[in-house]
Amino acid sequence: MIADGMAPSFDWSFNENDQEFSLTGSLRPQRADELSGCLSELERSVSGVSGKFYVNVRRLVRMNNVAFHTFACKILDLVRGRSDLNVHVTTSSVVGWATRKFAVLETMSDQITVSEYDSEFYPGQTFLEEGGFIPILRTQTKLTWHHERTMLARHGLEPEMQVADICCGIGDFAVLLQKEYQPSRLVALDHSRSSLDYARKVAHDFGVRGIDYVFGDASDMLLESDQFDFVTCRHSLQVFDRPELILKELFRICKPGGRVYITNEKNSHCLGEPRSETIQRTYTEVARLWSHFNMDIELGPKSRRYLIEGGFEDIKMESFMVTNLDGNPQDFADIIQSWEDVYAGQMAVERGDSAEEIKAFRQGFQDHIFAALHPKGYAGWPIWVASGRKPQ
Amino acid sequence: MTSLSEGASPNSDALPMLQMDLDIQDFCSDWSHCDLMSGYLARMVSHNRLDSLLFSNLYSSALNELLETVFRTHGVNGTLHCAVQRIDNRDRIELVFPVDDATYSIYHEAIETLGREDAETQYLEALFADREPDPNLGLLELGVDYGAKLAIERRENGTMRLVADLRLEDKTE
């Protein structure tokens, strides 16, 4: 399953600006001298650098002992000869062997440090992971599924397809999709270990088989190119500071002629009656708050532009509104309460909002809940669905 | 050059195993065979794992080290027999190949080192040695870094059997 088509051969590059030397691909030479070209480039790169020199092995998928031995000794040589030099090796947790293997370098010299890159790159991750968000994610999916169940078919999903759900979260969408559409293969990928653990446990407890829950970085996946008929990515482009990078990866793993399906929000358009004004004010603030953390919770209506600029054709787009009338209004209210907890209780605090600002901010959520539970009230959460075809 | 068979394993609690036989000289005619074979088998055995992508990557790395070791250190004529199977949460790789006294002693030495208390130190020394890496470095890595249980057995017919039991999934989570 490793992308043979993607990382077949070995390559290296030096980025002078970042003082970073990157190794990519698969590196299993028979003899050390096969690496001489790369080693002399490494040496040359280091000679022009002072202070910190970065070695990036995040995309180095395979490396045998011959290669490791050669590189490790070279790096040790370099730091031993230059007391002004510090080498920092960046690995990826996705590759499995890399961090453990490179970590021994740290024990050989205190001029060398090693760390895993992907622990902290997505701005909102800690908020969501630590926020006790899991039950609420389930409720959200329950309410959105009510709409998407049939919508997916309109966007081209059919039984027996090869499907990937990227940024699958706790995996409940994948389970619903599996039951409804019986894909011949279903890969669900996320970058949160705790979410994946949860997903696997649920699948196991519910006797759901055949979903392949995979740990990975959506902006840099180890999945092969051109292999899925239908790729979904829900509520997630909006949590990245550079959504186009994720979209590029979704495009890559999609088969030519297959479709990529994304859903995103525009939170400032959440609405409710009564008390529409305070509700409106709070959700406008939500949008600002997210952008403070480099995330775009207003992305929904921009999906069309992203898909077109990402090279997709035959773009289909529609929107739907999750409301308090979709089922039990308390479900809707629970979602809003959890938003308040995370947005006002954590994110606004971290932004440095004053107590007074936070109080006003909280009010809109409470009013939204009021509208949802009001016998004559109406409360809504709008979502934009868009899909595009990868050209043949 | 190869024959591939799939079937029930003799071990009743194990999943079906996969087996490849190839002429040792054919195998050793090209270094890339190690990579191709480990990649291929890793793909075949990675289904229904906690994380198939991660598993396949680790499995391929471990198997490749074993195959590279055999590539460098083996007897002259005969067959390389490679079988893989899954037993509960262990994965067993079994290699049978021709040896003579000199080549067998290299495997024997590695197993002995791994049985010693300072196995890890020995491994790190070998890993950072100034000279060309020892031929048994791959075995030491498997034993120390991957926590594999390795066993060898010399056979009457001029072959030896190398068995590696791996627990890759415990380590990945």
Ligand SMILES: C[S@@+](CC[C@H](N)C(=O)[O-])C[C@H]1O[C@@H](n2cnc3c(N)ncnc32)[C@H](O)[C@@H]1O
């Ligand atoms: C807002 S949640 C959406 C989850 C799910 N799709 C849903 O609709 O409930 C965003 C998800 O993106 C995941 N994520 C963040 N950065 C990621 C990355 N670089 N690669 C893969 N997943 C990532 C998070 O772990 C989280 O589960």
